[in-house]
Amino acid sequence: MAEPVKAGRALELRPLRLRDARALFALVDANRNRLRRWLPWPEANRSLQDSRAYILRVRAQAKLGAALPFGLWWKGSLVGVAGFVWIDPANRSAAIGYWLTQDVEGRGLMTAAVSALLRHGFRVLKLNRIEIRAGVRNRRSRAIPERLGFRHEGTLRQAERLADRYVDHAVYGLLAGEWKP
Ligand SMILES: CC(C)(COP(=O)(O)OP(=O)(O)OC[C@H]1O[C@@H](n2cnc3c(N)ncnc32)[C@H](O)[C@@H]1OP(=O)(O)O)[C@@H](O)C(=O)NCCC(=O)NCCS
Structure with missing residues (x-):
């Protein structure tokens, strides 16, 4: 499993551990109701x-190099999850996914x-x-890749089935050669 990743003075990404299950479930x-609008x-x-089963599953995927989710810790509290939801080593390609608790939205943490x-x-x-x-209409989520220099590559129609509807996905990509650290 990876080491923690620093994302700012008070912000740290830590590999999810079984002992985080209680805090994760509470979050x-x-x-x-808010999360199920988009996830x-x-x-x-x-x-x-x-939540325990989820953590065990993603830890097993991380061991295989197939995913790498982190708990997002801010000022000592778990405030969300962010990480690589899949990693395709053969193609050196991966996808990032994320969610944040509502009380810390709007501060640039994600x-x-x-x-x-x-x-x-x-x-x-x-x-x-x-x-x-x-999701095409998920303004806050789309703003993140747009802020970070991703290219909008297109739309996947009805790519995901949510509780009450199918949603179209906006796909954003960033290549190693385009990344500006
Ligand atoms: C998607 C989600 C993580 C975005 O959260 P967020 O707080 O808007 O994103 P950030 O933490 O990057 O914060 C950006 C906001 O902080 C503001 N901000 C303040 N300081 C900032 C800084 N230094 N850098 C960037 N943004 C900053 C931005 O202006 C923006 O606010 P605005 O939209 O009101 O203008 C959150 O809305 C969420 O969890 N949604 C539900 C789950 C979900 O949809 N997940 C994604 C599925 S694809």
Whole structure:
């Protein structure tokens, strides 16, 4: 599992550990209605046991080099999750995903976290391409790759099934040669 990644003075990305399950579940539960507007998994995450199972699953994927999710810690509290939701080593390609608790929205924390993930992805994991997909109408999510110099590459129609609808995804890509640290 990777080392923690510093994303600013008070912001740190730490590999998720089983002992984070309680804090993680509390955060998911408090943000459930908001998260399910854009993410499919809150439907299936209903108990502390579900959060434990999620952490065990992603830790196993991380060991295989297939994913790398981090807990986002700000001023000593868990405030969200950000990381590589899949890594394709053969193509040196990966996708970043993220969510944040509502109380810390609007401070640039996720932009700083994703910027640190780009550094980790290009420098440490030696990736050539990093992708972010966001619901076409998810303004806050789309603003992150737009702020960080990604190119908008197109739209995947009805790419994701949420609780009540299919959503189109805006696909953003950034290549190693385009990245400005
Ligand atoms: C997507 C999500 C993580 C974005 O959160 P966010 O707080 O808007 O993003 P950031 O932490 O990067 O903050 C950016 C905001 O902080 C402001 N900001 C303040 N200081 C800043 C700084 N130094 N750098 C960048 N932005 C800064 C920006 O202006 C922006 O606010 P605005 O949209 O009101 O103009 C959050 O809305 C979320 O978790 N949504 C629900 C789950 C979700 O949709 N996940 C993504 C699925 S694809």
